[in-house]
Amino acid sequence: MKKYILASNSPRRKQLMEMLGIDFEIMISAVDEINRPDLSNDELVMDLAFQKAADIFRSHQEDIVLGFDTMVYIDDLRLGKPKTAFEAKTMLNTLSGKTHTVITGCAIITKTISKAFYEMAYVTFYPLTEQEIEEYVASKEPFDKAGAYAVQGLGSKYIKAINGDFYTVMGLPVARLYHELKELNLL
Numbered sequence: 030m031k032k033y034i035l036a037s038n039s040p041r042r043k044q045l046m047e048m049l050g051i052d053f054e055i056m057i058s059a060v061d062e063i064n065r066p067d068l069s070n071d072e073l074v075m076d077l078a079f080q081k082a083a084d085i086f087r088s089h090q091e092d093i094v095l096g097f098d099t100m101v102y103i104d105d106l107r108l109g110k111p112k113t114a115f116e117a118k119t120m121l122n123t124l125s126g127k128t129h130t131v132i133t134g135c136a137i138i139t140k141t142i143s144k145a146f147y148e149m150a151y152v153t154f155y156p157l158t159e160q161e162i163e164e165y166v167a168s169k170e171p172f173d174k175a176g177a178y179a180v181q182g183l184g185s186k187y188i189k190a191i192n193g194d195f196y197t198v199m200g201l202p203v204a205r206l207y208h209e210l211k212e213l214n215l216l
Contacts, residue, residue, distance in 0.1 A: 031139070036085040036096040041181065045201040046095075051216070058096070060084035070107075074098045074134030075145035082136040093215055096136040099200040101176030103129035108176045117166045120177035126156035128190075129176065131198045135206060142213055148202035150193025152180070157187055 033053035035046050046053055058081040068076055075098075082096025101108040103123055111117035128151050136145045157165075170184060171177035178184035180191070180198045196203045210216045 032092050034085055034089055034092050034094045036081045036094055039097075039200060041179075041199050042097060042201045045196055045199060045203050048203050049207055049210075053095075056085045056089070058082075058084040062098075070100065070102055070130075071132055071134070071147045071149070074100050074132045075136065075147050076134070078134035079136040079138075079143075079145050082138045086138045090140055092139070093210075094136075094138045095206070096138070097133060097201055099131065099133045099175050099197075101129055101131050103127060110173055110175055111171055111177045114166050117171040117177040118162050121157060121162045121165065121171065124154045124157075124176065124178070125162075126154060128153040131176070131193075133197045133200055133202055135202065135209070137209065137213065137215070139215070142215075144209070144213065146205070146209060148194055148197040148205050150191055150195070150197045152188060152198055153190040153192075154187050155189045161187070 033051055035042060035053050035055050036058045038057045043055060060080050062077050062080055077098035078096040082094045086094040108120050111120055130149060131152055132147055132149045134147045168183050170179050170182050180188060191198060194202050
């Protein structure tokens with residue numbers, strides 16, 4: 030019997046997968062992600078999601094492997110996961126009072142299916158004070174998060190508006206994934 034495999038170690042993605050009501054296993058991809066400069070932003074997140082899923086699929090070819098990647102963009106600048114407090118503060122200063130784009134790429138791989146898609150949302154931040162940025166970075170929440178914030182955590186108090194799917198911003202567009210799996214007869 031086929032099983033679902035989530036190619037991610039993200040606790041947020043695990044939580045969102047559980048919302049689908051399906052049993053799944055978690056396996057962490059060890060792929061060295063290749064960021065191809067010739068791809069558009071949406072193509073890049075789909076490609077990175079596919080790289081992760083394909084890495085797991087190589088040793089689990091009887092299963093349904095799901096990969097994801099989320100990127101934050103503002104003015105064509107890609108904001109990844111900050112490695113230092115300085116990087117986190119810089120990113121939050123960049124987002125302060127502005128609207129940015131969050132794109133989550135998704136990949137579904139089985140023996141007969143290889144599909145990638147993406148969802149996009151626009152997030153607007155309230156203007157942030159230096160003290161708010163300092164306190165938020167001190168909370169450690171901005172680390173390991175694209176764009177240096179968690180929409181579902183302490184960072185929620187800085188978000189003025191979201192135009193698009195909330196779960197896309199969290200890193201897994203639940204409804205879109207459900208309907209894609211349903212359309213592919215994988216549910």
